[in-house]
Amino acid sequence: MNAPAELVNQHLIDPEICIRCNTCEETCPIDAITHDARNYVVKFDVCESCRQCIPPCPTGAIDSWRRVAQDRPYTVEEQFSWDALPEQAEIDRGGDEGTPEDVVRITAEATAGQGGRVAPPWSAAHPYQNLYGLARPAVATCSGNFRLTGEDASSAIHHIVLDFGKTAFPVLEGQSIGVIPPGTDAQGKPHFVRLYSVASPRNGERSGYNNLSITVKRVTEDRDGNPVRGVASNFLCDLKKGDPVNVVGPYGATFLMPNHPGSSILMICTGTGSAPMRAMTERRRRRIALNEGGELMLFFGARTPGELPYFGPLTKLPKDLIDTNLAFSRVPHEPKKYVQHLIRERADKIARLLADENCYIYICGLKGMETGVEEAFADACRDHGLDWETLLPALRAQSRYHVETY
Ligand code: FAD
Ligand code: A2P
Numbered sequence: 001m002n003a004p005a006e007l008v009n010q011h012l013i014d015p016e017i018c019i020r021c022n023t024c025e026e027t028c029p030i031d032a033i034t035h036d037a038r039n040y041v042v043k044f045d046v047c048e049s050c051r052q053c054i055p056p057c058p059t060g061a062i063d064s065w066r067r068v069a070q071d072r073p074y075t076v077e078e079q080f081s082w083d084a085l086p087e088q089a090e091i092d093r094g095g096d097e098g099t100p101e102d103v104v105r106i107t108a109e110a111t112a113g114q115g116g117r118v119a120p121p122w123s124a125a126h127p128y129q130n131l132y133g134l135a136r137p138a139v140a141t142c143s144g145n146f147r148l149t150g151e152d153a154s155s156a157i158h159h160i161v162l163d164f165g166k167t168a169f170p171v172l173e174g175q176s177i178g179v180i181p182p183g184t185d186a187q188g189k190p191h192f193v194r195l196y197s198v199a200s201p202r203n204g205e206r207s208g209y210n211n212l213s214i215t216v217k218r219v220t221e222d223r224d225g226n227p228v229r230g231v232a233s234n235f236l237c238d239l240k241k242g243d244p245v246n247v248v249g250p251y252g253a254t255f256l257m258p259n260h261p262g263s264s265i266l267m268i269c270t271g272t273g274s275a276p277m278r279a280m281t282e283r284r285r286r287r288i289a290l291n292e293g294g295e296l297m298l299f300f301g302a303r304t305p306g307e308l309p310y311f312g313p314l315t316k317l318p319k320d321l322i323d324t325n326l327a328f329s330r331v332p333h334e335p336k337k338y339v340q341h342l343i344r345e346r347a348d349k350i351a352r353l354l355a356d357e358n359c360y361i362y363i364c365g366l367k368g369m370e371t372g373v374e375e376a377f378a379d380a381c382r383d384h385g386l387d388w389e390t391l392l393p394a395l396r397a398q399s400r401y402h403v404e405t406y
Contacts, residue, residue, distance in 0.1 A: 273365020351384035
């Protein structure tokens, strides 16, 4: 088993502010500061963060810190080459600062259905974000790649396990990672980042191992059905054991599960939107013996059982852990069913959960399902003395309505 590196604060000097006066180097009692013709820098392996150098510095350049994995600090050589401090890893705050522009844009589109930025559940664990940026991605290794959907299914969906070895890459259920596909685009520029929801719980695909899983659909057609070869999804689905993958992130500070005992989770998904739902369900399954209470209810849509990722394991989950409702749209000789049809069929329980302030709602998958699901919620409310028009803003205000569609 690989023990991941700790995250630590690395002491640095801001080259844009530093006036090269040598005060810090003179002050440091253990010679952790050095310089070349260009920059003053701090030796990570020598500095004990005693902070004696901080007060005498006339500019404040000395009071610069970056959170890094203990085994991947900025080297002295890297610091000598800087004109400015590298992008700040934005940690523990949930803001957009430091997040690559592409990721901010993609995330804003994906969460539009929740009506702007919503806060995470009050009891959610604090997420790390942006630990690894485009300039210094974490390098994971593929340690497993299994096709989940049947060979005759119209789409290939893969369960891919990424091992981070000794690199710290902490994630929570509901967060996403960014993958940088190798190579360049038609303009010769590096490919932009693609996001993939983490499908495993916070303590790893294999508990205690420093790994995580993602659920990837191989894109072979564009949204109009024309043949296309999706850059990142094909790269990922073709991964062999041992292949390296450049990963940035983690991202996401709102689509997080509640942690307080007695909290319930209502999950609605299609296709690969099942990834975060698997992560949350698995987290609860692993803690089942703690008897923390609360309910799990899942609505999951796919074309056929063979197209439904995790179909086997899902149907074997204990019935008292999760209330699973599967909607199939293309089973021969059966009526077409979408998740919203089943939500209407289960309107009694849906209305009870929507009204329960300890129940948090998560919608993930096809963008097209947002409207249909909202209409189904509205119908369930109408028949049970609730007013969806007033309930929805309240759900958002209480951080109980989370949408991620793509
Ligand atoms: P590209 O080369 O970017 O696009 C090729 C063509 O395919 C384009 O015409 C494009 O319009 C079309 N296309 C793009 N995405 C899709 C799609 N999903 N289905 C059909 N056609 C598409 N994907 C997963 O497989 N699993 C996940 O868990 C997952 N999580 C995501 C989480 C978030 C927050 C977001 C925003 C997206 C997520 N995605 C997920 C989608 C993923 O980021 C990529 O967009 C997708 O894999 C396509 O990338 P690509 O490089 O293969 O295709
Ligand atoms: P359909 O058979 O009409 O395509 P996909 O396999 O494309 O990822 O889709 C997953 C499931 O979501 C399929 O069953 C698909 O049905 C269904 N679906 C498509 N559009 C919607 C929608 N607007 N609302 C809910 N489910 C939808």
